[in-house]
Amino acid sequence: MSKLAILKEFFLKNLHRYLLGILFLLFVDALQLVTPKLIGEIADSLKAGTITFGRITLYAGSIIGIALLVAIGRFSWRMYLMGTARRLDFYLRNKLFLKLQTLSVEYFHRHKTGDLMAHATNDIQAIRMAFGQGIVLLVDILFLTGMTLLILLTISPRLTMMALTPFPFLLAVILGFGKQLQYRFKAVQEAFSRLTDKAQENLTGIRVIKSFVQEEAEIEAFKQESLNNVQKNMRLVRIWGVFFPLMGLIATFAFIIVIWFGGVQVVNNTITLGDFIAFLSYLNLLIWPMTAIGWLINIIQRGTVSLQRLDKIFREIPGVVDPVETAPIGRLEGNLEISNLTFTYPGADKPVLKGINLILKKDRSLALVGKTGSGKTTLVSLLLRLYNPPPGSILMDGIDLNKIPLKTLRQAIGYVPQDNFLFSTTIHENIGFAGESFSDQAIEEVAKQAQIYESIVDFPEKFQTVVGERGTTLSGGQKQRISIARALIKNPALLILDDCFSAVDTQTEEKILTGLRSYLSGRTGIIISHRISTVQEADEIVLLDHGEIIERGDHHTLLQLKGRYWEMYQKQRLEEELASVE
Secondary structure (H helix, E strand, O other), X not given: OOHHHHHHHHHHHHHHHHHHHHHHHHHHHHHHOHHHHHHHHHHHHHHHOOOOHHHHHHHHHHHHHHHHHHHHHHHHHHHHHHHHHHHHHHHHHHHHHHHHHHOOHHHHHHOOHHHHHHHHHHHHHHHHHHOOHHHHHHHHHHHHHHHXXXXXXXXXXXXXXXXXXXXXXXXXXXXXXXXXXXXXXXXXXXXXXXXXXXXXXXXXXXXXXXXXXXXXXXXXHHHHHHHHHHHHHXXXXXXXXXXXXXXXXXXXXXXXXXXXXXXXXXXOOOOOHXXXXXXXXXXXXXXXXXXXXXXXXXXXXXXXXXXXXXXXXXXXXXXOOOOOOOOOOOOOOOOEEEEEEEEOOOOOOOOOEEEEEEEEOOOOEEEEEOOOOOOHHHHHHHHOOOOOOOOOOEEEOOEXXXXXXXXXXXXXXXXXXXOOOOOOOEHHHHHOOOOOOXXXXXXXXXXXXXXXXXXXXXXXXXXXXEOOHHHOOOOHHHHHHHHHHHHHOOOOOEEEEEOOOOOOOHHHHHHHHHHHHHHOOOOEEEEEOOOHHHHOOOOEEEEEEOOEEEEEEOHHHHHHHOOHHHHHHHHHHHHHHHHHHO
């Protein structure tokens, strides 16, 4: 499939704009070809002494009229050609953002944020230039070159052939530099991607950098990336800096030839003085499109590289997609059945989950405990279908999870992750992020259930308080509770709390859990936590170790086993006792 296929839809809708813009551009170029002819006639009239005041007025009026028409025409082609290129910019940004939203989590593990940001900035800008300024240059080169050559041949074929002697060298320079320009621009784009990624990473992790006193080290690392970016740009600038002066030098030889031999022809009366002046003017017009070939090649090379980089993203096939055929599914009830689930991450050698079997009915709650890396979050990721579980291994309401439309599945699940991400907007909008137009009363109700209402009303702007980037103005506990409220307002069939009480004190945690017990009536609940106090009221507790279930049962049953769960319980009791003594 051609890389231009990603632009097919846009061009089908906007072809008429490009055609109108090209017509106005041709109109302007045609008018530009008239002025040198008028100047030549004026020169001949002055030399012959036949010029009159009325004729001067006519010539002056004609030149002014042409200038006005050129101004109107230039405004028009800029609106259509450059304006349509801006529409292409808008179209590609939206298309890219939409594509990124469809890609699986695994894709973002393999690609850095800074690189993706570079696609949305530099690459799209380069494509816009190729289909804006690039089209202008292409039309100018084809039309002005052809028409100017034709006019020059009518003035003096011999002088024209002599004037064109240096131009093969000009074309050789253009073609010779083209590949290098493309190669070096690609290196510039990649260097910019790394620089953007480094800046994004440092700004996101500024707290960690400061707490570990690594400002100087990170400044030095950023300086190296910035230096690499400058070096790659300078390699491009050097070749570009040689390119234009060299073309200008070659073009100058054409003028020298015309002045030398053309002057001789004027002296010998082979051509008139007016024709000579017009010839020089037309030659000057010819220099522009010939020189513009270099600019066009640069723009096209940049656009081609950027189009290749974007095309690679648009060709990316999401690992998690909706099934081809789906049965009509209404609201899911949240009944889960997991049968012999074994899962290995793409590209990994060992399975993360091995032989998991669970049945969780509506109105019941399940707790997952185990040390870090035991597979708890992986199991949740499979329930959300952030990764595809093996066919038939997970059923919800008796339906294979892989056969449930993603939107239907995820709307039925309220998920509170470990990293409580908040958006740079108001608390009200963060809680109501699920997309519906929730009432203030509904927002306040879930805030109370999440035990965050009192903290919110203490803020001067209350629910309209802007939380800052990633919720930086809030404490860890406040962010966690807002995230809980955001999940509760969805009214989900399945509520998953993934270790989301770590920054909340035990008293607040107990209040939240008490409220959740009544909230979970008629729903399915899954709680992941390291704290025994968090999970002890669950209907079933499952202890995972290296991806396998090693103990299961309710709190009292597991304590009676005096196994790993009992050891965790005793250890945490001792820690609490020591903390209370202190």
